[in-house]
Amino acid sequence: MTAATQDFHARASEALDDSGFQKSISTLKTGFVAARARAVGALPEYEEMREAGRAIKDHTLANLDFYLERFEAEVTRQGGHVHWAADADEACQIVRDICKRVGAKTVTKGKSMVSEEIGLNQVLEADGLEVLETDAGEYIVQLAKELPSHIVMPTIHKSTEAIADLFYEHHRNQGFDKRADNPAELIGQVRTILRKKYFEADVGITGANFLIAQTGSSVIVTNEGNGDLTSTLAPVHIVTASIEKVVPTLADATTLLRLLVRSALGMEITSYTTVSTGPRRPGDLDGPEEYHVVLVDNGRTKMLAGAFRPMLRCIRCAACMNHCPVYLSVGGHPYGWVYPGPMGAVLTPMIAGHERARELPHACTLNGRCQQVCPVKIPLPDLLRRLRHEQWENHFINAKTRWGVGLWSWLARKPALYHAVTRAAIGVLGWLGHPRGSFRQLPLAGGWTAGRDMPAPQGTTFHAAWAKRQQRP
Amino acid sequence: MTKVGSEHAPERPRVGLFVTCLVDLFRPSVGFAAVKLLEDAGCRVEVPPRQVCCGQPAYNSGDTADAIVIARQTIEVFEDFDYVVGPSGSCMATIRKDYPEMFRDDPDWSARASALSERSYELMSFLTDVMGASLAGVSYSGVATYHDSCSGLRTLGIKEQPRALLSQVEGLTLTEMQDTETCCGFGGTFCVKYPEISVRMVSDKIGNVDMTCADTLLGGDLGCLLNIAGRMRRLGKTVRVFHAAEVLAGMTDAPSIGEPEKS
Amino acid sequence: MGQETTTTVSSTRRDEILARIRAALRHKQRSAEDEAELERRLRSAPRGPHPQLHDALLDQFVAKAEANHFTVERVASLQMLVPAVQRLLAEAEAPPDISVAGSLASLGWPQDWTINTGPARMVEAMSVTMAVAGVAETGSVILRSDAKNPTTLNFLPDTHVIVLRASDVVAYLEDAWAQVPGESGDWPRTVNVISGPSRTADVGGVLVRPAHGPKAAHIVLVGE
Numbered sequence: 027m028t029a030a031t032q033d034f035h036a037r038a039s040e041a042l043d044d045s046g047f048q049k050s051i052s053t054l055k056t057g058f059v060a061a062r063a064r065a066v067g068a069l070p071e072y073e074e075m076r077e078a079g080r081a082i083k084d085h086t087l088a089n090l091d092f093y094l095e096r097f098e099a100e101v102t103r104q105g106g107h108v109h110w111a112a113d114a115d116e117a118c119q120i121v122r123d124i125c126k127r128v129g130a131k132t133v134t135k136g137k138s139m140v141s142e143e144i145g146l147n148q149v150l151e152a153d154g155l156e157v158l159e160t161d162a163g164e165y166i167v168q169l170a171k172e173l174p175s176h177i178v179m180p181t182i183h184k185s186t187e188a189i190a191d192l193f194y195e196h197h198r199n200q201g202f203d204k205r206a207d208n209p210a211e212l213i214g215q216v217r218t219i220l221r222k223k224y225f226e227a228d229v230g231i232t233g234a235n236f237l238i239a240q241t242g243s244s245v246i247v248t249n250e251g252n253g254d255l256t257s258t259l260a261p262v263h264i265v266t267a268s269i270e271k272v273v274p275t276l277a278d279a280t281t282l283l284r285l286l287v288r289s290a291l292g293m294e295i296t297s298y299t300t301v302s303t304g305p306r307r308p309g310d311l312d313g314p315e316e317y318h319v320v321l322v323d324n325g326r327t328k329m330l331a332g333a334f335r336p337m338l339r340c341i342r343c344a345a346c347m348n349h350c351p352v353y354l355s356v357g358g359h360p361y362g363w364v365y366p367g368p369m370g371a372v373l374t375p376m377i378a379g380h381e382r383a384r385e386l387p388h389a390c391t392l393n394g395r396c397q398q399v400c401p402v403k404i405p406l407p408d409l410l411r412r413l414r415h416e417q418w419e420n421h422f423i424n425a426k427t428r429w430g431v432g433l434w435s436w437l438a439r440k441p442a443l444y445h446a447v448t449r450a451a452i453g454v455l456g457w458l459g460h461p462r463g464s465f466r467q468l469p470l471a472g473g474w475t476a477g478r479d480m481p482a483p484q485g486t487t488f489h490a491a492w493a494k495r496q497q498r499p
Numbered sequence: 500m501t502k503v504g505s506e507h508a509p510e511r512p513r514v515g516l517f518v519t520c521l522v523d524l525f526r527p528s529v530g531f532a533a534v535k536l537l538e539d540a541g542c543r544v545e546v547p548p549r550q551v552c553c554g555q556p557a558y559n560s561g562d563t564a565d566a567i568v569i570a571r572q573t574i575e576v577f578e579d580f581d582y583v584v585g586p587s588g589s590c591m592a593t594i595r596k597d598y599p600e601m602f603r604d605d606p607d608w609s610a611r612a613s614a615l616s617e618r619s620y621e622l623m624s625f626l627t628d629v630m631g632a633s634l635a636g637v638s639y640s641g642v643a644t645y646h647d648s649c650s651g652l653r654t655l656g657i658k659e660q661p662r663a664l665l666s667q668v669e670g671l672t673l674t675e676m677q678d679t680e681t682c683c684g685f686g687g688t689f690c691v692k693y694p695e696i697s698v699r700m701v702s703d704k705i706g707n708v709d710m711t712c713a714d715t716l717l718g719g720d721l722g723c724l725l726n727i728a729g730r731m732r733r734l735g736k737t738v739r740v741f742h743a744a745e746v747l748a749g750m751t752d753a754p755s756i757g758e759p760e761k762s
Numbered sequence: 763m764g765q766e767t768t769t770t771v772s773s774t775r776r777d778e779i780l781a782r783i784r785a786a787l788r789h790k791q792r793s794a795e796d797e798a799e800l801e802r803r804l805r806s807a808p809r810g811p812h813p814q815l816h817d818a819l820l821d822q823f824v825a826k827a828e829a830n831h832f833t834v835e836r837v838a839s840l841q842m843l844v845p846a847v848q849r850l851l852a853e854a855e856a857p858p859d860i861s862v863a864g865s866l867a868s869l870g871w872p873q874d875w876t877i878n879t880g881p882a883r884m885v886e887a888m889s890v891t892m893a894v895a896g897v898a899e900t901g902s903v904i905l906r907s908d909a910k911n912p913t914t915l916n917f918l919p920d921t922h923v924i925v926l927r928a929s930d931v932v933a934y935l936e937d938a939w940a941q942v943p944g945e946s947g948d949w950p951r952t953v954n955v956i957s958g959p960s961r962t963a964d965v966g967g968v969l970v971r972p973a974h975g976p977k978a979a980h981i982v983l984v985g986e
Binding site for chain 1: 518527528530531546551552554556559561562566568569649650680682685688690695697698725726728757759
């Protein structure tokens with residue numbers, strides 16, 4: 027799916043004015059944020075674990091070729107297949123080809139952010155396949171034809187009311203002719219509808235929280251059990267995973283799992299943690315006959331090469347966005363793509379290109395809370411500033427900003443001139459402002475004064491006052 | 500009045516005051532408060548006139564080239580002092596953290612940037628952590644709550660130091676607000692590039708101030724304080740906003756930030 | 763023929779991606795020592811930090827499992843399993859038509875019951891499965907797939923009964939992985955680490971049980 031982040035301002039405004047949305051998004055603070063704080067607070071080993079997680083990821087990234095080759099060898103040894111895709115188109119083509127070969131008509135999907143990144147559903151639907159998201163949240167946004175607004179809780183932006191309306195519209199012809207309005211009933215409808223589909227599916231596609239080089243396995247964590255039904259019942263199981271998902275061993279994955287579930291949900295472990303390795307074995311009573319892993323590059327090797335390598339540590343916990351005051355104000359949709367919040371503000375330009383993500387690195391105060399809560403210590407503010415630097419170097423910054431910053435910088439290099447000019451300007455502003463103490467309006471400062479007064483300066487600059495004081499005998 | 504209380508405080512160190520552009524332009528009284536606090540703690544304070552800016556506006560806009568030029572100027576101006584101290588966590592974080600990174604690949608400047616970085620401090624943390632200063636005879640009548648500015652908090656670890664100093668002010672009751680560590684929405688150019696989001700964030704911050712029933716808001720960074728005070732004035736709030744240095748130096752007779760002069 | 767072409771393209775692409783990775787890491791080829799070091803690390807599989815257990819092994823396991831919304835009962839031996847399941851079935855008001863893992867099929871189930879030892883059915887009231895390990899750290903049970911243990915027994919029934927020997931309870935997740943190969947020594951298609959019944963909070967942030975998997979999960983802890 028192509029990124030559409032040029033609308034950040036407009037969508038952010040909409041979100042700020044939408045009281046229903048504001049109510050929904052505020053649940054993140056009382057929910058995930060509070061739960062994570064409790065879970066981390068209850069774990070004296072947390073900082074040690076965080077450092078261990080960072081070290082595992084950095085070690086793996088520094089030896090990524092070795093571990094991917096080992097992963098491939100193990101998958102193959104266990105009877106599975108590994109495919110390599112340079113970009114979104116290639117990844118989709120690989121999946122299309124498998125589906126075509128097996129004559130697939132119905133595809134079930136466990137949650138996979140990378141499959142949304144590559145736009146897989148649209149491609150398969152264009153081939154005439156029925157594609158069903160099985161994670162309840164993804165199922166809902168699929169029905170609503172919306173992007174998920176959060177990578178762990180896709181429906182954080184939707185009220186129960188809105189979901190009830192949606193289901194009433196779409197489930198009426200599937201035997202649910204009375205409008206259900208409570209969460210238990212609504213989820214019950216999803217359970218019933220999808221239960222059949224798991225059995226009908228010709229292909230089941232899941233993501234992977236981790237790929238294990240040691241055993242040639244993919245690991246998923248869910249609370250619903252949907253990923254397991256997807257990967258077990260269909261005759262073909264395809265895993266879509268980006269290349270940085272590989273870790274050396276199950277022990278390494280265990281360390282990262284301890285961090286992931288606490289950071290994402292404030293829990294110690296999800297209901298289901300599943301390790302899948304190859305197709306069913308001879309004698310097995312169920313399980314797929316084919317197991318495929320599609321390894322997706324799509325910008326990862328580019329990140330690996332330079333200053334953005336730490337971004338590849340990301341384990342998709344969403345703690346950064348849960349704690350980001352900008353995300354908490356406007357939600358995920360203004361970010362325009364599948365990855366919102368701080369991690370999305372880095373990944374979107376790196377994967378989809380600077381042109382599609384001009385606003386994102388700037389829609390940030392660099393306050394650093396994201397880095398503080400990141401379980402693998404990604405220096406997100408530094409990376410966002412680095413993106414601003416790259417935009418500047420590549421002339422993506424608009425002329426007004428370049429001119430403004432350029433003028434400031436020029437003046438800052440001429441202290442004597444600067445102090446003279448500012449003394450005069452501040453003198454005027456101070457005189458104009460001091461009766462009231464602040465300005466309701468100020469030319470060139472509309473962005474500030476639209477919502478705030480500008481406190482009046484004190485009528486002189488510090489340097490002018492200091493110089494005057496030094497002159498006294 | 501402050502006195503030196505620590506053994507490892509250097510004898511009468513020579514301190515260059517890093518004024519910061521916001522203090523220079525918008526509130527010189529903070530600069531004078533800083534000078535007083537430093538002198539009372541036993542420092543010899545100088546204010547080099549060739550300083551303007553730490554370069555953060557350029558650096559955070561992505562204009563690294565200009566930021567580097569400004570940084571070189573700052574290094575040249577300040578490197579001969581024993582310490583460089585400024586009443587801003589954000590500016591001093593730029594000098595302490597960003598300067599060494601800016602010059603990482605520059606053999607000539609890298610050592611100079613690192614040297615300056617190690618001697619650069621935010622004001623309140625300098626007073627407590629380096630000078631071991633304590634206050635006596637300072638009073639402020641009121642209930643105050645303290646906003647932790649992000650750079651100072653997360654880059655420089657400034658959290659306890661302002662509170663330790665403020666607790667020595669007679670008559671001042673310090674009360675903690677909810678989400679004291681949440682960004683106020685200033686963020687440099689963010690507040691004018693994304694004014695609606697910024698106003699939402701600062702309104703949330705003011706909501707938290709309201710809940711404490713404090714009559715005074717304090718902080719260590721003028722950018723945050725201008726932002727909060729500006730929104731407070733627009734909302735008609737009467738909470739007084741000062742830079743913590745002004746309270747610590749006993750200089751609160753002048754109008755608070757954004758407050759009209761008393762007639 | 764089509765598949766061959768895909769494989770060819772894929773293997774060229776494979777080499778290209780690996781080459782890009784090596785270029786990004788700035789090495790053409792790893793030294794023999796470095797390679798050996800990586801192999802050593804894979805073999806030794808070093809562990810990271812783990813939380814402390816608060817209690818004796820079994821006590822912690824039971825406490826954590828119950829906190830995960832398992833119900834847990836202790837029985838002296840496997841002979842007690844059938845009566846336990848009879849009671850659970852009566853409580854669930856379900857018909858005596860259940861799916862049972864092959865290794866538990868000959869325990870003397872009532873004659874009038876239907877015992878399915880194949881994969882689970884689309885409509886499934888109850889399954890009885892055999893775990894290979896329990897984990898005290900998290901209150902989890904570990905199940906693996908093989909000829910006697912279909913994975914669908916863990917996900918399709920309304921009530922999932924898990925039989926676990928107390929002697930198979932280990933302290934940490936890392937210890938549990940070691941239990942998986944078992945007597946056969948092979949690594950299975952599926953390993954499920956199950957830490958409670960199915961749930962979701964995707965509608966309005968309200969926790970709902972179940973989502974797609976079992977509504978209830980019951981552990982029968984056998985022996986000491």
